[in-house]
Amino acid sequence: MNLRIAIQKSGRLNEDSLKILKECGISIDNGKDQLKASARNFPMDVFYLRNGDIPQYLKDGVVDIAVIGENVLFEKGEGIEVAEKLGFSKCKVSMAIPKNNAYSNYKDFEGKRIATSYPHTVQKFLEGWGITADIHLINGSVEIAPNIGLADVICDIVSSGSTLFKNNLKEVEVLLKSEAVLAVSPKIDQERRQILDKLRFRIRSVLQARKNRYVLMNVPNTSLDAILKILPGMRSPTVLPLADEGWSSVHTVINKDKFWEVIDELRLAGAEGILVCPIEKMVL
Known part of the structure; x- marks a missing residue:
């Protein structure tokens, strides 16, 4: 199966x-x-x-x-x-209007014509706000609706925002963030769920690896305590003596979102020869 x-x-x-x-x-x-x-x-x-x-x-x-x-x-x-x-x-589902139009808050959508490929999403938010509007379902090229007089507002996926800019629109409300x-x-069934559990284990290992970097550095022993206080390793960093007396090699894992801040601190604290490696898999 x-x-x-x-x-x-x-x-x-x-x-x-x-x-x-x-x-x-x-x-x-x-x-x-x-x-x-x-x-x-x-x-x-x-x-x-x-x-x-x-x-x-x-x-x-x-x-x-x-x-x-x-x-x-x-x-x-x-x-x-x-x-x-x-x-x-990653993207957003957002409301947008012509860039020259004024906007205060979601109450401005009252009575407006809204063009979208996401009618149920828009309706859920309008109901939550207590707003009544006219929803027009459009499959594709939603951004053109205000320019041809079909709608006052659009609701669509926004990634970089370049498509809105090209069509003289501006984002005014983010309904939800998506990935x-x-x-x-x-x-x-249960048998297939067991296979799913194996897949999820693998996926988590891949995602953890994507979020982190493996870092090796040379540290003078006089700076070792200061370096270890900086490092946010999973448990504790690995410290190995180098052939040169008075020096150690420190190995650890650093979250990529904090990477540069940590590296700057390590350099100031005396770390040298910092080597950064991607992690292929990370099994926790």
Whole structure:
């Protein structure tokens, strides 16, 4: 019995999904335009599906798990379990208006025409705010709606904001922040859930590795205590004597988000020959 996973048929989410499976040691045999493929070395079948169709496949139990954006789950996948946040394909679902229009707060949406590909998401927020507006469903090219007089406001995915800028729009409200997640069908059986647990273990090891860097440095023993106080290692750094008397080699792991601040402190405290290495896997 194989675990059935759905990923986006094409696009950035497809590439990142296949990349994380590869980093988990899973080799996928798939040819061009193939809609289903199997792993050579893991009990898994991969289904390549349209992004918007994936929530229904999960609900129906056609697939057991999926890599999908939180924004799509919020729109179409109510009640579907999120097993892991994957840290890639980050974006926002935001309201935007013509850049020359004034904006005070969400009350300005009252009575407005809102164009969006996310009607249920917009409706949920409008109801929460106690606002009544006219929602126009548009599949694709939502940004053009205000320019052709179809809508006063749009609600769409925002990544860099460049598309809004090119269409003379400005972001005024962020409805939700999204990233890729591993979603689980409510109909997954126990045998496949056991396979899922093995996959989640691998994914966590990959994600932990992405967040950290392995650091080695040479430290004069006179500065060792000061250096060890700076280091935020998982437990405690490894300290080994060097051939040169009075010096030690210190090995540790540093979170990449704090990396440069820590490195600056280490240099000031006397560390030399600092070597930084990526971590392929990190099993905790």
